[in-house]
Amino acid sequence: MLRFALLILLAATCGPAAAWNAAGHRLAAWIAWQQLDEPARQKAAEILATHPDHARWSARGRADDAAAIFAEAATWPDDIRGDPRFEDDRGTLAGAPLPGFPDRKRHASWHYVDLDAQGRVRAGEIDIRIPELADAIRRAATPAAAAYALPWLLHLVADIHQPLHVGRFGDEGGNAVTVENPFNPRQPFPTLHTYWDDLPGPPWLRGRRLEAAGKDLLSRYPPPVRGDVAAWRTESHALLASAYPQELGSLLPIIGEHFHERALDIARRRVAAAGHRLGWLLADLLAPGVPRETRDGGAATGKAPSGAKSP
Ligand SMILES: [Zn+2]
Structure with a gap:
């Protein structure tokens, strides 16, 4: 009984998980970076340099290294979960958004996104937001205009590859399931x-x-x-059926x-896939000298990318 009470306590004190942890996001970003040519890397670096949290990423990456900053930026949407400058979606925080940002949410x-047993979306918006964010980057007239969307896009392309991020509505994508x-x-x-x-x-x-871990995945x-x-x-949703352990421990x-x-193999394969796909998408979005109207819809259309390193 004591152990059971302890489990309840443990489950109650661990808030809903966010996403692949920071390692998953940095790995996917590192692999994406390898798919980008030098002009696209420079463009990404210019965009991130205008972000209000650029100095934090630079400090955390422990280098003025564009690839390290790019990898840190991919964790930003999780970082703001504990950041008092931002609030939960139903909050009423006063004050203006950060410069260039649409809101403080x-x-x-x-x-x-969580689906019910009939495959209908019941919660979440990841699949809607990815094309919207890609579009915002494509349309941005200045680096600063893409500074909000880019970290979000880096993050969400990785998240949608995590099987439980296209989860079961009934158990909040596995957040309501405790395992040993x-x-x-x-x-x-x-x-x-x-x-x-x-x-x-x-x-x-x-x-x-x-x-080293990124090279290993590649x-x-x-x-x-x-x-x-x-x-x-x-x-991701197809992987769900085998994402739940069937063996029962003591409780x-x-x-x-x-x-x-x-599970380790699936997780690593999904992070690698996310990294490639993110890189190809960004190679399109950040390609220099291509008139905006001739670029394909990237994630939205799935057309072949224009980047040289894509298949
Ligand atoms: Zn996330």
């Missing part, structure tokens, strides 16, 4: 959502270790087909060794 509903995880002594009873978020690596993954997993947002969503579903190995 954390937009928790942008990170996911013998593979992480520091967090033995995570929610299923958090378990999946943490699979790509430790949240402090940066620098040379990030680079060597293990060949580039995916490009697809479009609808296809990425469908792929809770338990992560078994075979399940854990398979």
Whole structure:
């Protein structure tokens, strides 16, 4: 009974998980960066240099390194969850938005979409927001005009590849499911959502270790087909059936060794796929000298990218 009470307490104190943890987002961004040519990298760096939190990213990346700043920017939509300058979507925070920003909302509903048993969307907006943000970057007349959309796009293309971010409406994408995880002594009873978020690596993954982990993913997993947002969503949702452990521990579903190995493989493959697709999409959006009206719809249409490194 005491143990049961403890579990309830644990479940109650762990808030809803956000997304792939920071490692997943930095890895996807690192892989995307490898797909960009030098002009596109410079354009991305110019955009991020106008963001109000650029100095924070630079400090955290521990270098004035454009690739490290790009990777840090990908975690921004999770960072603002605890940032007093921003508020929950129903909040009434007074004051003007940050310069160039449309609002001061954390937009928790942008990170996911939850479907019911009939496949209908019941919560979340990730699949709507990705093409909108891509469009905002494509239309931006100045780097500053794309500064709000770019970190969001870096983040959400990775999130939509996390199977539980196209989750079950009934259990809040696994946030309402507690499991026993013998593979992480520091967090033995995570929610299923958090378990999946943490699979790509430790949240402090940066620098040379990030680079090594990124290279490892590129060597293990060949580039995916490009697809479009609808296809990425469908792929993630198809993985859901096997994202829930079936083995029962003493009280809770338990992560078994075979399940854990398979989940790790899926998580890494999805992060690699997200990185490639994000890179191809950005190669289009940031291509210099292409009249805006001739660029394809990128994520919205799934047309072949114009970037040289895409398949
Ligand atoms: Zn997220």
